[in-house]
Amino acid sequence: GESVGLHLPTLSVQEGDNSIINCAYSNSASDYFIWYKQESGKGPQFIIDIRSNMDKRQGQRVTVLLNKTVKHLSLQIAATQPGDSAVYFCAEVPYGQNFVFGPGTRLSVLP
Amino acid sequence: DTAVSQTPKYLVTQMGNDKSIKCEQNLGHDTMYWYKQDSKKFLKIMFSYNNKELIINETVPNRFSPKSPDKAHLNLHINSLELGDSAVYFCASTVGRKSGELFFGEGSRLTVL
Numbered sequence: 001g002e003s004v005g006l007h008l009p010t011l012s013v014q015e016g017d018n019s020i021i022n023c024a025y026s027n028s029a030s031d032y033f034i035w036y037k038q039e040s041g042k043g044p045q046f047i048i049d050i051r052s053n054m055d056k057r058q059g060q061r062v063t064v065l066l067n068k069t070v071k072h073l074s075l076q077i078a079a080t081q082p083g084d085s086a087v088y089f090c091a092e093v094p095y096g097q098n099f100v101f102g103p104g105t106r107l108s109v110l111p
Numbered sequence: 112d113t114a115v116s117q118t119p120k121y122l123v124t125q126m127g128n129d130k131s132i133k134c135e136q137n138l139g140h141d142t143m144y145w146y147k148q149d150s151k152k153f154l155k156i157m158f159s160y161n162n163k164e165l166i167i168n169e170t171v172p173n174r175f176s177p178k179s180p181d182k183a184h185l186n187l188h189i190n191s192l193e194l195g196d197s198a199v200y201f202c203a204s205t206v207g208r209k210s211g212e213l214f215f216g217e218g219s220r221l222t223v224l
Contacts, residue, residue, distance in 0.1 A: 008152050103153055
């Protein structure tokens, strides 16, 4: 299947530290980007989004940065908490097309 | 007050059987989707319905058939189940086609023995 050869990257951080999760997207025509959080046994949940006419957007403890030049998206989580442990997905939406999800990154928060 | 609900949450069945997963959304959204998530957490879109019309159909075997009796429901029927169909299936909905936040259900874990 499509996931053969792919592995789930894992990021381990100490509680209270800041986390940065990175995502490379593929389509330069993408004009909308979203980060989702998926906790164990649950469906993905919206965290924050950003349009291509912006390069930074802040939410509560989260910041998304968009670098269109290198097609890179990042999610920064401030003061990481145990409840932030989850798999994080970026999704790009090419203009006129459907959501395309990245492979996901597992965030583990260490006590 | 679950926004997107799907049943059953768990489904264990034998190869060759036919099964269905149901999905309902109470958000008034126009577009609903089915995604398949494999053991490596890769999310792949399978189908979407917009105003009761199938608008995409990725490279999914024709053993999978979506059924939408109305815009609040999108059910997934699978014929002749195979081992490789084992996965978690997520229903999702959004306000408009190809834009806006996707709201996901809790997932239905299908295990084919």
